[in-house]
Amino acid sequence: MEAKYRIEIYPTIPDNRGKSLKNRLEKIGILVSEIITADNYLINADFTNDEINKLAFMLTNPVIQKYSINSYLKNHKFDFAVEIGFLPGVTDNVAHTVSDVISDTFKVNKKKEDMVFTTRTFFMTGIVTDDEKREITGNLFNPLIQREVLLSFAEYNSAGGFGRTIPVVNIHEDGDVSRVDLNLNDKELVELGRHGILDPDNTRRGPLALDLDSMKVIQSYFKDVEKRKPTDVELESIAQTWSEHCKHTIFAAELDGNAEGIFGTYIKAATDRINKEKGNKNICHSVFKDNAGGIEFDENYIISDKVETHNSPSALDPFGGSITGIVGVNRDEMGFGMGAKPIANRYGFCLADPEDKNPIYRSKEKSSQLLSPARIMEGVIHGVNVGGNQSGIPTPQGFIRFHERFKAKPLVFVGTIGLLPKIVNGKSSVKKSALPGDFVVVTGGRVGRDGIHGATFSSEALSGGSPATAVQIGDPITQKKMSDAIVKEARDMDLYNSITDNGAGGLSCSVAEMAKESGGFEVDLEKIPLKYPGLASWQIWVSESQERMTLSIPPEKAEHFIALMKKRGVEATVIGKFTDSGRGIVRHNGKEIFNLDLDFLHNGLPQKKLKSVNNIVKTEKPVYDVPDFSKSIHDMMSRLNISSFSFISNQYDFEVQGSSVLKPLQGKGNVNSNASVIRPLFTSKKGVVLSQGMYPEYSELDPYNMAASSIDTAVRNAVAAGANLDKTALLDNFCWCDSTSGERLGQLKQACEACYDLAVKYGTPYVSGKDSMFNDFKGFDENSNPISISVPPTLLISSIAVVDDVDICQSIDFKFENDIIYLLGVTSDELNGSEYYSYLSEKLGRVISGGEVPAVNADENLILYRSVSAALQKKLIASAISVERGGLAVAVIKSALAGKLGFEIDLGAVLNEKKILNDELLFSESQGRILVSVNPANKDAFEKTINGKFSMIGVVKANDAVIKNSSNEKLFSSSLEKLSISYTERFKNY
């Protein structure tokens, strides 16, 4: 299909976007001399000549741009041009804005999905080879969501430009629902569960991801209870509701004969016990049952937190996966209680080395290459940039972690903190209930085929004319409009009884979930606004199209709510009502296509029974020649996992909302810290401390201590920044692999034992969690040899804590010369899995492993941490940094670089329980340690306040970093400038 108009907009001054692309290509070795970028709008509507010129003018900045209509770039010599546009059905945010501009200017009322389409053209000068052209386009577009056209100068001119073809969605699903025959043998049931419902053309729709036990329960339910065949809509809905994603089947499974399962035995049990032991000092509000978990902020407010993972979508489309991740977890806050206001974002990216250029493929024929680590890294970083910045939510807290096993599937963690008044309209804000008779209202974006069977996507399913189904792109502005209208207006006007977000499973999950409160629902599918016609009933019901909330609204308030949303530029529609019939009923154009017992839908899933195996073996410490410190310390500072990632911190707005206190980059030297602090209310000095801990490198060596270290780190980082331990809570995110294998379950079980023990010791409850249990990849290398890559079992523990007065918070930077440097805690030879051993392994070309992973002495640490809080309270500490990955050496150098001050420390003074070697003292990752600097005037008061083991190891100096051994010999000496180069060089071109 062709658009009536094509508006092209060109820069009239040097093109900054072109220049930055040119630089990016230069970095991968492709030299082009000039790139000009043009923005193109394909507009499919009738206009007069004056109107279309007016529109083009409105889209142009006349100071720096010019436009053309239905023409092409003349009088400019280039070698070739690439045009990138979207595939049919892919969210085109710019096109939506242009549609709004057209509607507002010309009062045209046309559905925005088919009026405007955008493309971008890159005109490149400087001859490059065909291979290089392919590499250029490979860097510019993602075939899963975009289309490209490449023309030479001659082709472009003879064709008269790129033309006006538009990617209109053209699908005609069979509107009828089908009935699925479940009169099948076990083999056929397995096939149905694994590959999905058989379509009339004999292809299967994609996995239901239901195992035989589940299929059999469904079979007997329909045979014995309903006495009929299920519809496809019913089967797809059950599959969504029972999915690993929604029901956490591994965490809920009976493990080694324990029917309580991992979640019940370790995570929930820890929180229950802590809350009970804390009695009236219990900080939890609504944990594990809502979209996020909340803790007490002050007498009037609750602070909520949620961390999600978006791994599979990010592997396919890193930008889309990460942006939908961040705006999706924002919605979890909007759907927490009666609607929390998102006040901060977190992120964490687990990636492979962006310099790794070895391709890997999904298929043996090398037809389906995975995106390179560099592309994945660039895309996931950019997704949180656009999603976070455009939503006006600060993103102060985050980390990156590199491991070669994150190459096939990156881990993308995204989190959001929310603020919710305890009382809304005279009622508790965390108690919400859809009442029988309330309308089911959906608001926000429209429904397309986005995200259907997302987890099981295969690229072959994509062809011309069919919308990209698994991949979604977020629309932060639509969501921002909706969020403001709900959280800042509708909530406090008492316009709804309950609210939840649409995430996995779309309406099928959100409506059924809310219907638990009332006892039933009825929905008429034809009322649901669609992006384009032609969707099958089951697709409408399970679609994961973004930016939607579902609300339960009393009939008399529905009109008011819909009018308010309309005034804010957001669509809201009544699609049905909540009932107390005990049934979920869905009709499409009057015909009933879904009628299930809600109790079966929610509770019918049979519990899995799993067995774990423990085969962790202890090994001896490795033997190696200790490299020279003058080199190893600089090398360590420049490692991927240690070095500055300020290029990420600086592209995320951490100042919006005016709440920032301790920032992601600290001190005059702008060094990445491991904790940040925000102050959510201008009128209160209370703050919120955010941090995290994670050691996937330890998981296979010692899963118990891996989890213990992660918790200790998350807690310690927060304490060092000022957190009140009594008001600290944790979130658990498990990203495991191959989670039905006994060995992986054994690791999981040990990790969870530590989760229980440590949380109970520290009194830090879990308030929310998420798991993603199958991060595995099977594919082929360049030589078509089969390979499999599983992520190292990864547990992210996030911490959130309240600090009563942000004035006690402390940053990592040394402040003044002559301040005394103390190392709190004890250093042991615990280097197994350490960053130093990874470094040695790479340097020596053999695996350096063995000895002990850091163990946590929680009893001692607890006393120490409380005394650190007391010292901060008394303002006796001038800087504090928690010792993490890379050990003492990295911590002391980061404090120095942050403060732009030197130091002299004596390793002989470092407290250690047995005599250990200098490199072990410097790089051991022993837990429970905090490095602080103290004003000499406060020496006595500080030492009296600290309750626990500590050593005075040196002083802050004006220049130079000096490390001495116990014989007072210089082991290491360097200027700060040189250390700064080591710390920042790794990503300086990013």
Added chain:
Amino acid sequence: MSKPGAIVLTGYGINCEEETAHVFAVAGADAKIWHLNDLIENKNVLKDNQIFIFPGGFSYGDDTGSGKALANKIINNLSDEFQNFMQRDVLVMGICNGFQVMTNLGIVPGNESFGHSQVALDYNFKNRYECRWVHLKLNNKIYFKDMDVIKVPVAHGEGNFYADEKTLLQLKDNDQISGIYCNEKGEPANGEFPLNPNGALQDIASISDKTGRFIGLMPHPERNFLFSQRDDYTYQKEKLQRSG
């Protein structure tokens, strides 16, 4: 004397309205947040107020150029009322995305008629969003009286100031350059990153109209009004403590 009334605009992706309204209230204004659509329905409100603020944010997601789509909506729906408002002895301020909207409306530098832009805020020279603290040398007798060099955060992807030579000369001749990126001593950044975070021509961070009443600036002064917001907060705290 009664407080001046301040309209703080919101809607369509503006996102700094709450802190901006708070700061104007602290400074003594009767500041109210108005959604653009409510303002279009109640145009007379403009007559009752003395200050209009375009806060920062991401109106329309910067689609079709930052500030462009919101400026179009104002031209389509509030053109006369806004021009009448500006005829009175009022103040108009635009911060970050609000500055971008003001340049698209032509309010700053305001040397041509309403709706005609004369300067542009192009993509940052790195084509990347930058959030960082910068030094700013100020020059405006109405907003920055007795102020010289301040530290404030910037956070934007399109702040690279551009104007042709004729316009630049006009800006200088009329004393319309109200803020430039500089070092801590107040010396111009001379285009050097990160002092000048976006590549702005002649380090221009802020301009006003000829009267100085209408001003736009890329940095966010509303994000530096509390001690605890400063990027050197813990350092200054420690210094204060030691000096007794």
